[in-house]
Amino acid sequence: MTVMAERMSQMSVVEFEAIAAAAPETVTLEFIDGRIGVKKVTDGDHSTIVSWLARRCMQMRPDLDLYQGQGLRVDAYREGRAKPDAVLAPEAHFAGHGEWADPDGALVVVEVTSYDSDTDRRGRHEKPTAYGQCGIPVYLLIDRDSCTVTVHSGPDRRIGGYRTIQTAKFGEKVLLPEPMGIELDTEILKNYVR
Template sequence: MMVAVARTSQMSVEEFETIASTAPETVTLEFIDGRIGVKKAADGDRGTVVAWLTRRCLRTRPDLDLYYGRGLRVEADREGRARPDAVLAPEAHFAGQGEWADPGGALMVVEVTSYDSDTDRRDRHEKPTVYGQSGIPLYLLIDRDSCTVTVHSGPDRQIGGYRTVQIAKFGEKVALPEPMGIELDTEILKNYVR
């Protein structure tokens, strides 16, 4: 018989924000499911992937902005803090908001896997749950380990996560459903893996 164990938070969200505000620019901290995590700095290939995606999205949707490392208040109760590699939102959507913005209005969050030990837990399991709980319409995971692009859509705030998950191998075309409504040719992503 399996028994559910409630996880105790390592600290309050206020304590996390104090720590995160004093961290050097070379360190990116996140607070998900009551645990502090360190996000590895982007390598050149990871940054290039985000730049590639930026060009594709903004060429098709010039009414949008793509924000790099935008801090978001996530989870159902907004007690989590995440810094996706990119957030796509209407132009000037986050103007006037502080370091940790409400995700309402964000159309898509993007993560590009890094080559660190907790990528599996963080990007493939925790992030789809907290982004779905937050109501963000799309979560795009560019997974350099498995050479796949995963599109999560149809957020479900009740169960957390997304109702629809589409996976494509690098080299295939992948459709980003509404609110994006664009198609990506992922052939070039083969160049940005180890």
């Protein structure tokens, strides 16, 4: 068993939230693993992928809403703040919540990779750890770099991450397990990569 030394945080959550509130609309800020992360403004293909997912999920599960831009307090993971590309939750679940909502009730968090330098660290390593530690049932990573869809399920609240990780190439069918219980045909995603 490896013991990792805890890194010092760049700042407090209160300081981060003040900076994030003052940031221009051209950037999205996150605070994960004690560090500020800057997400690129999404491109048209990125937005199209999220819209495609919204339509598929709403067809199969009309009792759910897909939230874009909803910040989550991933407090279990070093008092973090994450802004997933999308969050699937029961209809009107986040009504009345502020910019940073408690993740309880989120069924699936979705990230679509951007073409930036810290995608690997943030989307493939830190976020699955944070979302799993918060108990979010499913983390869906649509990875435009590797043309894969990775479904993380079975969250591990104790150490973070997920017990089950299944990866499929664009073009294959992917099952989003319970609580979603829907299958996605990912063929169309081939159209939205560079």
